[in-house]
Amino acid sequence: MSTDDSQSRMEAIVSLCKRRGFIFPSSEIYGGFSGVYDYGHYGTLLINNVKQAWQKNIAQERLDVVLLDSAIFMHPTAWKASGHVDGFNDPQIDCKKCKARFRADHLLESFGINADKQPLEFINQELDKLRGEKKLVCASCGSADVTEAKVFSLMVKSNLGSPTDALTEENVVYLRPETCGGIYLEYKNTIDSLHPKLPFGIAQIGKAFRNEIVAKQFVFRTREFEQMEMQYFHHSSQTKELFEQWHKDRWAFYLEYGIPEEKLKWYKHEKLAHYASEAYDIEYNYAMLGGFKEMEGVHARGDFDLTQHAKFSGTDLSYFDEATKERFVPHIVETSVGVARMTLAFIDNAYTEEVLPATKEGESGETRVVLKFDKRLAPIKVAVLPLSKKEELSVPAKEIWKTLSKKMFVEYDDTQSIGKRYRRQDEIGTPYCVTVDFDTLTDNAVTVRDRDTMEQVRIPVVELTSYFDSLF
Secondary structure, three states, rough: OOOOHHHHHHHHHHHHHOOOOOOOOOHHHHHHOOOOOOOOOHHHHHHHHHHHHHHHHHHHOOOEEEEOOOEOOOHHHHHHHHHHHOOOOOEEEEEEEOOEEEHHHHHOOOOOOOOOOOHHHHHHHHHHHHHHHOOOOOOOOOOOOEOEEEEEOOOEEEEOOOOOOOOOOOEEEEEOOOOOOHHOOOHHHHHHHHHOOOOOEEEEEEEEEOOOOOOOOOOOOOEEEEEEEEEEEEEEEHHHHHHEEEEHHHHHHHHHHHOOHHHHEEEOOOOOOOOOOOOEEEEEHHHHHHEEEEEEEEEEOHHHHHHHHHHOOOOOOOEEEOOOEEEEOOEEEEEEEEHHHHHHHHHHHHHEEOOOOOOOOOOOOOOOEEEOOOOOOOOOOOOEOOOOOOHHHHHHHHHHHHHHOOOOOOEOOOOHHHHHHHHHHHOOOOOOEEOOOOOHHHHHHHEEEEOOOOOEEEEHHHHHHHHHHHHO
């Protein structure tokens, strides 16, 4: 897909998300707040369904994974132990003229220079070369007056406690930059309270915060986001086998929920963190972003995390295997994915523009926009549409809504023509519409319309619940 096509698709999806109440810019009445978004009614339902699908797959359907909901604030020493305080940063450069800010490594990548995780000295040397060639200019205003790269910490600081206290090393706390830290700190309590046998995993969904230099690409990269992470604890001799198994399981999840295999690929990290033995990302081909980008990571982290927290806390975090009589610090295989990135992939995959033939609803040449979500992910499962606002139709229609809404989210809509209401539900991604018409008063049946095929069938009202049970 060309840059123009991906930009056009991005604009269409962003517009749809706002128009239909999926995603809004945060604080828009005050001019917005960069890199932060709010989720409207349908967006909330969608991300809740995405999170439930992940939790069902990774914990509910397994005997070896338990759940956790750890706090956003943690003891600040935890982030010293993990290396975040000293090493969680990006190289930043600024334009002195327009004050725009950029990631230096990303700028170098645009010139074909791999600066990922390179030291600041290397990055500034490469920037000086470009500066000498008069190629180093601001992407916003074209000025050549660009600073050297400097360290930009991604940690978000807070002074939890008195708001009048100055931030010092003694009283600073951090909003967690990732959720896995809480899992490591509650590993011992989980062992002591639930007594799981290795191998086992701890999974959680929670908010994380990163002071991104440049937050862009809609909700793909934001400063406040939700993660779904699972840390799988095991003996080091099992790492290769378990890593391969999680490799397969996470790939299969996306296929199950409707993403075709050709839109996915594995990216192998050649440059690993010092504690990792293997690291892969599942990349999705975001048409709206112009190509494959990281969605979920599957990493073999070794025993670094528990070893570090044991060292800094003075607490024994080893595991004693009763069967082998061996004591050891467990190794970890991690799966980690952002809720927004996964949701955006499902939106991008679902977004469809169809030109309707004359035999379908509407005139030939009319374009229908539809979100073809997997039914389990759709925000609204069924819409009940009385053909008229007259009481003789609204009363039975509301009874149908009341019955169905006990099992799923169902929408009731009686405004505008039936064709416009179908289009509205198509854009929301509602799999089925139930039309209550005047024939319902005599045959006690309704018309059920399928979102994807637009085919319609007549179903007796008394059979509606069992009918939708079979479909979902």
